[in-house]
Amino acid sequence: MRELFPLTVSLITPLLDGVARKIRARIQDRIGPPVLQTWYDLLSLLEMESIRPVESATFRIAPYLAFGSALTMLFLIPWGEETPLRTPANVIAFLYFFTLFSASVVMGGLSVRSSYTASGASREISLSMVFKPAFAVVIAVLALKTGSLDIASIARSVDFSPSVVGAYILLIYLTYVEAGFIPYDIAEAETEILGGVLSEYSGRALAVFLWAFQVKRFAMLWLLSAMLVLPFASGIGALILQSLAVLTIFVLMVVYESMNARYRVDQALRKGAKALAAGSILLVLAFAGW
Template sequence: MIEKVAFAVISLVVLLLLPPLLDGISRKIKAILQARQGPSLLQTYYDISSLLSMEPMLPTDRLGFIVAPYVAFAAALSAGLVLPFGNFIPVAFTGDIFVFLYVLAIFSISMMIAGFLVNNTYANAGANREMMIILSVEPILGVALGIFALKTHSLSISGILMNLTLTPSVILAFIFLAYFIYVECAFIPFDVAEAETEILEGPFVEYSGRLLGIFKWAMLIKRVVLIWLFVSFLVLPIMKNIVDITSLHGAVVTLIAQLVMLFLFYAMSAVIEATTARMKITPILKQNTIIFAAGLIALAIASVGL
């Protein structure tokens, strides 16, 4: 019982408190690569706490505009609660993989609503781009998870993790999943929906104060959740062959391995962001379509047992 409580607390710390630190580390890495001093590692904490302490200025009284940040925050947190932390999954049940997909969609819909409910060209453009990105990249996630489910005969995240073995189609699924996560996290060069220097953060342009702080925090949580999904699928199937992950020692070692992989993924993303330029929306859509087509081929390969 005590172990479950401890891992529950750790999961909340990872989901709520770690994202701003990872963003601070990412900003520092990019600054070093660009020969700048950069902000403090804790700067994102300061930024979010400052925004949360301010009253927002509302450009519209529409309820959807006000509620959207809270919905996005709840969706990001809910998605994280169905993922494993060591050997502990806060909310686990058959078919939870579909819940993960649904709450991710809710997050994206809340961003689109935020952009469409105001009379602002930049916000509308950002919402349109978000919609196009989601429609083109979400099928890639569906293909990757479909391959995992097909190879493990399970629709639960825990079932997939416990039964996943390495095959050619599974390797391809990991590649597709990594690509999806990078795009969905809106890292450069795929940050076209916000594009600070082009459309002034798109859907967020009319937000301020507490509402902007909640949206920013939710976006950081979503990034950690998506990367955590990838590292969990990567780490747990390996660790189960090395340690007894059902034991406390094995669970702790597995959690540490997940955290290390999380930091490495974030660090690699920072390096890519510092050395690449933003793509245009049309090439991104074409690229997503090509990768989805390749994913369908991989799914066909998985269906014949490879």
Template sequence: MNAVSVVSAFLVLLVLPPLLDGIGRRVKARIQYRRGPPLLQTFYDLEKLFRLPSVVPTENPMFRLAPYLAFAAALAGGLMLPFGSEPVLEFGKGLIVFFYVVAMVSVVTVLAAFSVQNAFSHIGGHREVMMVLSIEPLLAVVLGVLAFKAGTLNIAELASGVSPSPSVLLAYILLAYAAYAEGGFVPFDIAEAETEVIGGPFTEYSGRLLGVFRYALLIKRVVLLWLLATLIAVPAARAAGISGGMALVLVQVAVLSILYIAAVAVEAANARLRIDQAVSLNKKVFAVAVGVLFIALVGW
């Protein structure tokens, strides 16, 4: 661990998520021929929520704890990824730990939904469960393919150890799909679905607690895309003679920004799916991922 990794990690994880969300809202507005909000609008929204008190409709302690647990899980997952040449938190089999830590954000969201007596909240919780059960196996298989081809479960080594092959290229495409769906971009924002189930799992949340939850979800979205950005940026940077330091971080940020804007452009062109449609689509993509795993196992 070095100072560059620590500083860049906290800047990326705490500053970039609201900033990229603001840029994304502006890009989406322009695609839809609207003016859109200011680039810092998400910061303004979060600041306003943090200043407001939260209404607590239940004595269940999970209602209060859930936003902070989700925030901690999203932040911890991000710190396991390389910022430059190394992560802030490093484990021997970091890829497995990363998978479970990031999944905890969804698990905590479900627990929060069922901590209150509200039909809309419960509907959102059920939908989140269905999305998790249909997308997490896909993410696990894709990460398994990449780990198998690189011969390591260390995330920092994974980024530089994967050699180009048909299975790796397909795994990158599937990882982009999994990050998009897991990040809750339209049409996969089915659990929340404000116009349909009035906020889903977050129906009863307000003020500071809602702000923390929103912040956690924005961080999770960036963390998932940062993993993909790292897998793309590290080999490209090293081919250009950049091996580490702040220069590599800037390349990662550039790739992340491109991926985020591309995701927003796709989002602007799609309408929300029904939960059964989303689950069916995820099953089909999972079947493709199993095929890609077979291709990797035979050496392609």
């Protein structure tokens, strides 16, 4: 039964993207596309044959590796009382697939001789060099303070010391970044580099890649909701509150996204460096017992 949650949600993520498009349109005083438009786009692409600009196995498997990584992330997160793939150290597995997703994006971009995909891959690497270590440090703070490497146990055992409170604040920020909201959607940047790493993909492969990004975004939001809800709730109530928390956080982030312009790479890197420095300070505080 618990395995059905991630599989069902993966089918809902395009609908959430449609909601986001509608919210952005309203804020910008436009009618916008229908809520189901993202599903229409994906289904249309899935019916098309993928055009391969290069005979590369890496180019072919990158979208499916990214989708598999994003889906596995969903299986490693608590859904109320249940974790579909619960292991003694599932937070390590989550970080692995979290990183593998970006690696898949980079591999897909670098497998084609294109200035656009190369630029997108380069941006993804640059951002990953600062934001992913920052995210790992935040998780390390929470794991250190709770003495556990299980996501559900970490969420239920936090003591809200100064380092933990700081880690939660940083986690909210890094979730926004890793969910790919503007101004941090730099690796795709349609208006600048024509989709970046995705610019040479088409048909079914493009649909899988786009869907993978949506599933990964939801996984990051669901992880944040678990960390916010599970310290205070259990049972079916926790699952309901997680769902409400995700919807609330998602809407707030979309609204914030709608009021921002995309950062330059150097701007994003500076903010990432500050986040990493802040996370390192929090880790020192956690070691000191604060």
